[in-house]
Amino acid sequence: MIKLDFPEPDFKTRLENGQPAIFDSIRQRWVALTPEEWVRQNILQWLILRGGVPKASIAVEKKIKLGVLSRRFDVLVHDRNTQPWMLIECKADTVQLDESVLMQILSYNLSVPVKYLLITNGQDCHLAERGGEVSSWLSDFPHYPNQ
Numbered sequence: 001m002i003k004l005d006f007p008e009p010d011f012k013t014r015l016e017n018g019q020p021a022i023f024d025s026i027r028q029r030w031v032a033l034t035p036e037e038w039v040r041q042n043i044l045q046w047l048i049l050r051g052g053v054p055k056a057s058i059a060v061e062k063k064i065k066l067g068v069l070s071r072r073f074d075v076l077v078h079d080r081n082t083q084p085w086m087l088i089e090c091k092a093d094t095v096q097l098d099e100s101v102l103m104q105i106l107s108y109n110l111s112v113p114v115k116y117l118l119i120t121n122g123q124d125c126h127l128a129e130r131g132g133e134v135s136s137w138l139s140d141f142p143h144y145p146n147q
Contacts, residue, residue, distance in 0.1 A: 001124055001125060001126055001137075001139075002125045002126070002127050002138060002139055002140060002141055003125070004043070004046050004050075004120075004125050004141065005050075006042045006043075006045065006046050006122075007045055007046060007049045007050065009042070009045070010045070011023065011041060011045075013033060014030070016030060016032075019032060019033075020032070020033035021033055022037060022038075022041055024041065024044075024060065025044070025055065026044060026055060026058050026059075026060045027060050027061070034092070035092035035093060035094065036090055036091060036092045038092075038093075038122070039090040039091065039092065039093065039120060039121060039122035040060070040074055040075065040090040042122060043075065043088060043090060043118075043120060043122075044058065044060070044075065047075075047077065051141060051144055052143075052144045053077055053144050057077055057078045057079070057080070057082075057085075057144075058075060058076070058077055058078075059073075059075070059076040059077075059078070060074070060075055060076075061073070061074060062076065064108060064111045064112060065111060066107055066108070066110065066111055071107075071108065073087055073088075073089070073108050073112065074088055074089050074090045075087070075088035075090065076088075076112060076114075077144075079144075079145045080145060080146065084112050084113065084114045085114055085115055085116065085144075085145065086114055086115065086116040086117070086118060087105055087108055087109060087112060087114045087116070087117050087118070088117075088118045088119075088120065089101060089104060089105040089108070089117075089118070089119045089120075090120055090121075090122075091119070091120070091121040092121060092122075093121050093122045093123055094121075095121050096121075097119050097120070097121055097124050097126055101119050102119065102126075105117050105119055109130070113130075114130065115129060115130055115142075116128070116129055116130070116138075116142060117130065117135075127141065127142075129142070
């Protein structure tokens, strides 16, 4: 498990039709502020402010095909050469990061191969480095590639 110290929240929020919404600076639009979205926005802020990831290298909730099924990943980080580098699956803070969450991100990895897989519920973060058929759990966040 890795420890990510999230920056102090500096989000724009408002009510839309009586429901809380948060401004997503990556998608450049207001989205419903669900518990999962709160985790997603915190990880996005961490990637940009502490992880050194440029906003232009981050994709949020894009559709992918898994065989005949359509799914959406939470966050995909590209390297500076626009190659997929890290997939992130966000869950609400009440969701356990169990085998089903791991299997979900691994299935996304079939469609979008990356070097790193991160699952988080905002409290716990598990990061795996993919290396062929073998994956290893990391204790530190990798440096964003400069090339």
